[in-house]
Amino acid sequence: MMSDTHNTAPTRFIDAHIRYAYRRFGASSCTPILFLQHFRGGLDNWDPLVTDGFAKDRPVILFNNAGVASSGGEPADTVSGMAKHVVSFIKALGLSQVDLFGFSLGGFVAQQVVLEQPNLIRRVIIAGTGPQGGEGMASFAPKVAEHATRETPVLEDFLYLFFSPSETSQASGRSFWQRRHARLEQDIPSSMAAMRAQAAAIAAWGEVPKAGRYGALSAIRQPVLIVNGHHDIMVPSINSLILQEHIPNATLILFPDSGHGAIFQYPDRFVSLARLFLDE
Amino acid sequence: MMSDTHNTAPTRFIDAHIRYAYRRFGASSCTPILFLQHFRGGLDNWDPLVTDGFAKDRPVILFNNAGVASSGGEPADTVSGMAKHVVSFIKALGLSQVDLFGFSLGGFVAQQVVLEQPNLIRRVIIAGTGPQGGEGMASFAPKVAEHATRETPVLEDFLYLFFSPSETSQASGRSFWQRRHARLEQDIPSSMAAMRAQAAAIAAWGEVPKAGRYGALSAIRQPVLIVNGHHDIMVPSINSLILQEHIPNATLILFPDSGHGAIFQYPDRFVSLARLFLDE
Numbered sequence: 125m126m127s128d129t130h131n132t133a134p135t136r137f138i139d140a141h142i143r144y145a146y147r148r149f150g151a152s153s154c155t156p157i158l159f160l161q162h163f164r165g166g167l168d169n170w171d172p173l174v175t176d177g178f179a180k181d182r183p184v185i186l187f188n189n190a191g192v193a194s195s196g197g198e199p200a201d202t203v204s205g206m207a208k209h210v211v212s213f214i215k216a217l218g219l220s221q222v223d224l225f226g227f228s229l230g231g232f233v234a235q236q237v238v239l240e241q242p243n244l245i246r247r248v249i250i251a252g253t254g255p256q257g258g259e260g261m262a263s264f265a266p267k268v269a270e271h272a273t274r275e276t277p278v279l280e281d282f283l284y285l286f287f288s289p290s291e292t293s294q295a296s297g298r299s300f301w302q303r304r305h306a307r308l309e310q311d312i313p314s315s316m317a318a319m320r321a322q323a324a325a326i327a328a329w330g331e332v333p334k335a336g337r338y339g340a341l342s343a344i345r346q347p348v349l350i351v352n353g354h355h356d357i358m359v360p361s362i363n364s365l366i367l368q369e370h371i372p373n374a375t376l377i378l379f380p381d382s383g384h385g386a387i388f389q390y391p392d393r394f395v396s397l398a399r400l401f402l403d404e
Numbered sequence: 405m406m407s408d409t410h411n412t413a414p415t416r417f418i419d420a421h422i423r424y425a426y427r428r429f430g431a432s433s434c435t436p437i438l439f440l441q442h443f444r445g446g447l448d449n450w451d452p453l454v455t456d457g458f459a460k461d462r463p464v465i466l467f468n469n470a471g472v473a474s475s476g477g478e479p480a481d482t483v484s485g486m487a488k489h490v491v492s493f494i495k496a497l498g499l500s501q502v503d504l505f506g507f508s509l510g511g512f513v514a515q516q517v518v519l520e521q522p523n524l525i526r527r528v529i530i531a532g533t534g535p536q537g538g539e540g541m542a543s544f545a546p547k548v549a550e551h552a553t554r555e556t557p558v559l560e561d562f563l564y565l566f567f568s569p570s571e572t573s574q575a576s577g578r579s580f581w582q583r584r585h586a587r588l589e590q591d592i593p594s595s596m597a598a599m600r601a602q603a604a605a606i607a608a609w610g611e612v613p614k615a616g617r618y619g620a621l622s623a624i625r626q627p628v629l630i631v632n633g634h635h636d637i638m639v640p641s642i643n644s645l646i647l648q649e650h651i652p653n654a655t656l657i658l659f660p661d662s663g664h665g666a667i668f669q670y671p672d673r674f675v676s677l678a679r680l681f682l683d684e
Contacts, residue, residue, distance in 0.1 A: 365645060365658075368634065369634070371660075372661065375658065375659055376656065376657065376658040377655065377656065377657050379655055380652065380653045380654050397680065
């Protein structure tokens with residue numbers, strides 16, 4: 125297993141009522157880190173430089189939630205429902221504790237998991253994400269929605285959604301796209317039904333509550349690292365600051381000239397900072 | 405020189421019209437990093453864990469601006485005047501390029517130096533600071549002013565001004581205070597005249613300009629690392645976000661449960677992150 129990498133690790137399945145698809149690779153020491161993916165994303169939507177970077181000194185587990193890409197079952201249409209699948213999956217693997225890395229929608233799910241099952245989680249990294257009922261999270265801008273919901277997403281969608289308009293950022297987006305497609309045995313795409321369920325979950329998570337906005341965040345006791353790009357058009361970057369303000373032990377990192385996908389624009393920098401955080 | 409540390413490096417003087425006091429220690433390779441100090445602070449107001457941390461792999465230079473503590477000359481009463489002294493000092497040492505680390509008032513000066521003499525500066529780290537005309541920077545709150553202007557500052561002033569009210573943060577403040585006083589041969593305190601000149605410089609820097617607020621920041625081409633605590637009562641933390649928004653190549657780090665002196669609350673973490681940034 126230790127010699128597997130992002131591009132060679134086989135897709136595995138584990139049955140826990142649902143048949144969850146996952147991949148596991150990397151060092152066998154340290155707490156495993158479980159990756160929770162963005163809207164519509166599957167096992168192949170991570171950057172190998174990020175996954176293999178973490179895998180140098182800990183087990184990396186990539187995971188498709190129920191009904192997403194190669195996982196079985198019905199896609200959950202609430203963040204809370206997705207969190208329950210994450211917990212079932214962790215328990216099915218027989219893991220007593222993991223670190224969570226949640227990106228975008230995966231960051232919503234990570235917050236929910238750590239609130240519901242704090243003993244299962246050691247540390248949390250969340251990127252390109254926001255709190256329940258955050259600023260400007262109830263709906264996407266029309267152009268964002270158009271790119272985010274295209275039946276078969278193409279490079280131009282990711283360049284628009286994940287990267288800044290600068291030449292540098294766009295070039296890093298194209299490099300990411302190459303890395304992301306380097307693996308031969310690719311996961312199947314998520315269905316349109318999965319997209320609709322996730323869109324419903326995102327819209328409900330983004331609704332501003334009538335009372336107690338951000339109140340739940342104070343219950344998160346784990347160390348949390350919050351990362352985002354300078355100008356995120358999918359989950360506005362101000363939400364990263366709000367998370368840092370309300371989670372008691374949270375460190376915030378914002379990268380320059382970047383957007384939602386800053387972790388894929390600065391994969392080496394991100395991994396270096398994240399490993400420092402995980403090893404503190 | 406390489407065996408000197410924060411606590412043993414002698415105070416040196418160099419004449420460039422003004423007789424500037426400084427200390428230099430650390431590795432002899434890499435670009436030197438020049439430390440620019442906070443309101444009223446002198447050579448001993450740094451944390452040895454921070455200075456010695458940087459000194460592991462680069463020369464560290466601590467510096468008193470004109471009229472501050474053991475430096476000669478009249479204290480400048482504008483940030484621009486202080487920046488001119490920094491430039492004179494760098495040139496007097498015969499250095500062709502340095503990294504700047506500016507804390508609080510030192511962060512204002514660092515911004516001014518990099519704008520006026522971009523070729524002298526390779527990279528910039530600024531902590532607990534804000535842009536010219538930032539949010540809530542024109543004056544201190546009354547209690548902040550009272551603690552910040554006491555004739556002989558005591559531990560309680562630093563605990564209030566630099567750390568959060570939590571037990572953890574206050575305890576880290578007391579540890580900092582011990583480290584900060586461990587050196588036997590201490591610098592003389594800054595005069596009240598230096599305090600008044602610096603206060604005038606801070607007040608003028610904090611004034612909101614009639615037009616072009618934050619416009620100058622876009623001219624900074626160097627990579628910049630911006631660091632602050634979660635809730636800075638001297639230079640409100642929102643200014644760190646504003647700096648990140650307006651400086652083209654700036655990375656922001658905000659630490660949890662901390663204030664203006666976050667770099668002294670998390671000295672090891674700060675140094676690790678800063679060294680990654682400097683070595684990129």
